[in-house]
Amino acid sequence: MGYLRNHLATVVCGAFAAVLTGLWPIFLDFAPLLNFIFIMAVPITWFLTFTCWIAQKSTDYMKNYHGGESHHEKKSLSNSQATVQVYKSDGKVASPSQINEARLELGDDLEKLRDTVKIKDSEIERLKQEIANLETLVQIESLKTELANLKALASERKSKR
Secondary structure (H helix, E strand, O other): OOHHHHOHHHHHHHHHHHHHHHHHHHOOOOOHHHHHHHHHHHHHHHHHHHHHHHHHHHHHHHOOOOOOOOOOOOOOOOOOOOOOOOEOOOOOEOOHHHHHHHHHHHHHHHHHHHHHHHHHHHHHHHHHHHHHHHHHHHHHHHHHHHHHHHHHHHHHHHHHO
């Protein structure tokens, strides 16, 4: 919590608006230009004050800010006070045995998923190795082709001589 419950900007704008409002009647007949400036400045400063107030209220609402509570309070519950109720899809409270049964089912499903992921990972590694082997075979074939072309060029030169 900041100064004045984080409404310091609102208070400063409001004080400035109040001072301008109070000075306006004093300088009313002093100069026509000053009257125009006050006509513009006073409503604007009161609007800014209102805007600051609304913005802080919105921020407080969004952060669930409650002025009287401390943010550093630690709350502890003993086991006798803490009660967790789990509801089934039909709206009834699930018993602890049903919760444990569901937990075991989900644990089994999780293990099956982990095994499937391991199988998929090994399959991916096998495919990567196969791709590497195929790339090597392609390189070997291109070298054979180049060698055959070189032999053909060499035999053409021999025949031309």
